[in-house]
Amino acid sequence: MTDQRMLTGDRPTGKLHLGHYVGSIANRVQLQHKYETFLIIADLHMLTTKNTREDIAKVSTNARDMVLDSLAAGIEPTRATFYLQSAIPEVSELNTLFQNLVTVPRLERVPSLKDMARDSGKEEMPYGLLGYPVLQAADILCVKAHVVPVGKDNHAHVEVTREIARRFNHLYGETFPVPELVESEVPTLVGTDGQGKMSKSVGNVIYLSDSSEDVRKRVAGMYTDPNRVRADVPGTVEGNPVFAYHDAFNDNPAEVADLKERYRAGKVGDVEVKDKLAAAINRFLDPVRERRARYEEQSGLVDEIIVEGTERTRREVQQVVFEVRKAMGLTAAYNQLRRKAERARKSRERTTP
Template identity: 40%
Template sequence: MTTTAELSVSPAVRRSAELEQQLALDPGRFRVLTGDRPTGALHLGHYFGTLHNRVRLQDLGVDVFVLIADYQVLTDRDVAERLTEHVEGLLLDYLAIGIDPARTTVFNHSAVPALNQLLLPFLSLVSVAELGRNPTVKDEIAHSRQSAVSGLMYTYPVHQAADILFCKGNLVPVGQDQLPHLEITRTVARRFNERYGDVFPEPDALLSAAPLLLGTDATKMSKSRGNSIALGADADETARLIKGATTDADRHITYDPELRPGVSSLVLLAALCLGRDPHEVAEEIGGSGAAGLKRTVTEAVNAAMAPIRARRAEYAQDMGYVRDVLRAGNERANAVAEATLTEVREAMGMFS
């Protein structure tokens, strides 16, 4: 029996498949906005879930904007700790995985004032009730570590709308859980255009087909839970983390994500690194047990990540260049944001 959730997601899935076909035929007509909050080290879940796809889109010829969302760090925490360190870590990871600053614009929130000025007119286009009903906002509030919910938490989806629309992004890679956020962006664009004239595209969702990797404790992989393998981890640290990963008592290794989540996530990680089917990897390991599984995973991860780690270490020797990448990206983002803000002011009949 088809559930209501499945019915509501199916149009987005179908649309995403159509967009993939269009990307192959005419990548130049798309502009993608994506990004990360600098709250800690990026890990293997990020790599296989989103980072690898950014490089794919860049290499297809899509105009990609990657946002380091430093202001949004404050949505669910009181202070932005070790911010410079985390921003520089993101930059190193981006360069190491193959982000090319000549083809992809990397920038940070706080360096683009015109982007953030879009928040004011955009907030006038949505109601408090609409923001409060947003399921992602409700979930963030439920899991917030703050003693009280800040106004920034409620405006988070509208700030994301400004992130996407400042550069007139028309394609946003998301997971299905982020569809409500993108719908607010589409609502903001539509209402602005209806009220003031056509300025913004209504961006489409490009749904991720990436399988879910669990953390080493068999729960959701997260920077804050200490259950991930950072892209910047060395071979010894990777081996130590995998050795401590959660498995189960069944010695025969199979790939069954529903019944054996910990074991299956490790099998999947090895398969992704090897470019193989997880069922085949599990069958090969067979009766070698958890020790054989972890040995296979460790070897696969370290082999796959070795060139990325080498490039990361090389870039880390020239942080001047790394900072120049962000400076150049900020310059381009500022030019784009200023042009968009001027267009918005003219459409609204304001003095520039």
């Protein structure tokens, strides 16, 4: 492992699923051996679209599930620091300071923000959502991360962070590394209903924590080729969600090739294709389930990992905020006022009878 740092994470909105694994977790499992890894539980970011009392009340449970899912998927607690974003108030201070280094028109050009507002049913853009990339910059720079692994849809967010880091360094002196994007050229995993990507809110998911029977039921209900009404009708493999999952999770490529050939020729039914997919996904999830069971047996372990990681991260962030305030001159400004106030107080004490 180098002395370079990586930051990434998720919003605590529920359990992780196969889409998360394909889109980000598999990459994190590999990168944790190359970088000092910080994994943020981004509950302040969650507030931009989910901010009811009921949403907030679920944060601790969802945070445990997220961490447990990550550990089960292969993240090692000795190599990664998990932390709860809202428990580090200094991040909000950095967010405030960074807000002045980026313009509203620049943020309005971030394409994913409008998509996020639309997907969450917002008719107008909340101020917090417009500033999402600025808070994200505070997250990344608060631990002086050197790299940020992201998918294509988040490139624009991290570019704002890079601009803020360069702007700060130009104005106040070299303080932050300008983080690099680590490309995550992974495909988006289509949902089990074939309608867009896998999403908890839609319910078209297979969770990392699903039992083998849950997997079989979800796979049995998967969308396939709608034009194929019988097993002897030649079917389409391209764009077929069942085969997309075979490609992603089946560890037997010869079996996949055989199924594709027979499917195209109308010589295999959907039931067999799905049965073999369920078996393949369960083979993939078996070691995940074993690790999950091992971590679950240790009562309170996940809570300890989150709390210890948060406390460690906060110490790091406090030092960074001190450096930022010093670089900007904010520390000097208050110290001047404090020294003059102290001299005035002592002067009054000497002249008071």
